[in-house]
Amino acid sequence: MARRTIIQYKNKEDTSFLWFDPNIDSCDDTENTKTQQRLINSYVIFHSELEKSIACIKSIENEKIFLITSESCASQFLSR
Numbered sequence: 001m002a003r004r005t006i007i008q009y010k011n012k013e014d015t016s017f018l019w020f021d022p023n024i025d026s027c028d029d030t031e032n033t034k035t036q037q038r039l040i041n042s043y044v045i046f047h048s049e050l051e052k053s054i055a056c057i058k059s060i061e062n063e064k065i066f067l068i069t070s071e072s073c074a075s076q077f078l079s080r
Helices: 030-040 050-059 071-078
Strands: 015-020 044-047 064-068
Touching: 015 030, 015 050, 030 044, 044 050, 050 071
Parallel strands: 015 044, 015 064
Antiparallel strands: none
């Protein structure tokens, strides 16, 4: 049985970009979007699951967080 290794990257910036989109993997332009975002900030986290996004936000302590999401998904975060 093959073992999967999960690599955790340390943020070297004082800002984290978190991109939440439940359809992120269904877009043809996803890889280009990821590349473009990393030009702005090298530490960008992409999530397609709401609960994982919320857990990620709660785990960040001493950084600013920029949440990037659609208007239709924003209310899911604001209600928490």
